[in-house]
Amino acid sequence: MSSPGFLLRRPASARDAPALHGIDRLGALLTLVGAAGLFLLPFVAFKANRILPGDPRGLEQVLPVWAALTCWATLAAVAAVALLCANASLRLAAALAGLVVIAMALATAANALTPPHNRIVRVAPGAGFWLLLAALGLLATDAITRMRPGPRARVLLLVLFLGVVGLTLAHGTFDNVSVMREYAVNSSAFALAARQHILLSLGSLGAAVIVALPLGIFCHRAPRLQPGVLSALNIIQTIPSIALFGILMAPLGALAAHVPLAAAAGIRGIGAAPAVVALFLYSLLPIVANTVAGLKRVSPATVEAALGMGMTRWQTLRSVELALALPVILTGIRIVLVQNIGLVTVAALIGGGGFGTFVFGGIGQAATDLVLLGAIPTVVLAFSAAVLLDALVERLDRVRQ
């Protein structure tokens, strides 16, 4: 699973969207997408219960006239800024205003369409809402990228974003929106899934770092073995995740059946054990490859100087070679963490737990809201991890380069 590009580092070439006769090209595209969402697709879907197909409703059908007009007017102003204005802060402000307006419209619509004390009907965001969200999200991303914030500012923006979303959810603004309804029913399972999800991603990452870092150092020291090790890890990487889970079920099951100690430690053919092992295996290549690349980047003169100054081999490795390779190694860790957060979802198929439980449960019951309850936090988690580690890498690189 890849994370959205919002707040991530971008190559310089993508920063300045070219303008055509004074009209911003990206702005024009986003305006088209947003307008299509607003006028051609339903803003919300009204469902008599959680698994019935929705009854599409437009913005004007679910909001009081004045509110719908305010909404349209704001979005028109946002489009004008997106099309004509080159000032990045103004573009960001416009995008945020648009996001607030559609979020409030969604909450208002959900409140209006839900009869009091009714726990059966569902008001789900419609395709129109999602398109608007995507268009405005991209506009905000683009604006932030144009402002070129430093690593610290990006982390601050992330915290601010998560804080605002968290507070709004805690306040109950969206309680009548279908996904939050689904959450209300599953709140204790959600907390458990979140814990499992984070534990599985970080646990497999931790285990991978413990093995891959020494393996990478070894590959660097023994260049003749390097191609062999890397291509072996590469082959693992090409096995589809579900197949790998399947492959691991048999040996782990056998291990549990024949070694009481393994069974006592919680190792089973299904559940968390094969999930952790599979994620661990997937994590090895990026960390080993980046460790090798990072160490290769350290100039031999620097290493010779370190030894010549009287550092021991271990001191040289730790405080010179690894210290200098750290940004590259962290980039590998970032790839693995984001990848794992996505892959853990699949682990739910073999009983590994995590947000995937909701996704596959939802698919099984044809309950879109449940799928979203699993998918949205996964995306947010992956995205936050990417922003944090990117910022860390850039910070280290800035000091050291």
Place this chain on the structure above:
Amino acid sequence: MIVIESLTKRYGSATAVDAVSMVIERNSLTVIVGTSGSGKSTLLRMINRLVEPTSGRVLIEGRDTESEPGHTLRRRIGYVIQGHGLFPHRTVAENVATVPRLLKWEEARIRARTEQLLAALQLDPALYSEKYPHQLSGGQQQRVGVARALAAEPAVLLMDEPFGALDPIIREKAQDDLLDIQRKFGTTIVLVTHDIDEAFRLGDRVAVMSEGRLLQYDRPEVLVTRPADSIVARMTGSAERAMRLLSLTTAGEAALPLASDGGKEDAPVVRASASLREVLSELLWRGSEIATIVDENGTPCGRLTVAAILARGRPS
């Protein structure tokens, strides 16, 4: 004093250094010179055991270098390499403090030493301490490399082509600074170069190497006047040997007493620290037979004639 006893290094069947023996006096500046691949670096790196010898041994102040672990030995020996090898992730001050930190000096002492060294190498501590190596010029980086090597007050300093990456003008300045530092700290310096001019300019003694063997090890003027073999002769430049000889003596050393009449009014004036080669060049240029030598204060202290200079350009 460093005693090198039939030191040999083999890589497989190839011999990088072949039974080299030499004695390096305390407080001297010894230059090892030779063509590329002649084993200079290998010889130098066997002194601090970055390279372990195949056979032979090294004694520093009478003590076998094998009698302690390599890393503690290296903390007592300064080491400077071409391209300086500064740690790019550490500030200038942190770079200089490397060995004192390894030796667990007190912070106050480290700070004082770092500032003293940076100042001695004409890098204002207030300006440069917190900078990173990439923010410095090549010449400044090179000086930080020397400061780092001298930080723990080593009695011996090994330098492998320390000025190789510098342009000619900065290089000359760096060479002068090195001579100053050697005088100031009394360090025993062993320097590797493949630049024969640098060897003659810096070395109290020069060791000429070829294909792993030490061909000749002596004072520079002996290398010119009595080369051990044709390779040394070719290296010291047979066509230029007279000029090279002149460049080894300063005007002050060769000066004749001032004439009683105070010398000719319009005679060219040269500094006592200029080499005879420079004085001769000046006299040729000015079409004069005689030069007045002045000391640092500009006071005349002697004179030199073309005939006197020419006499110095012949093997005695």
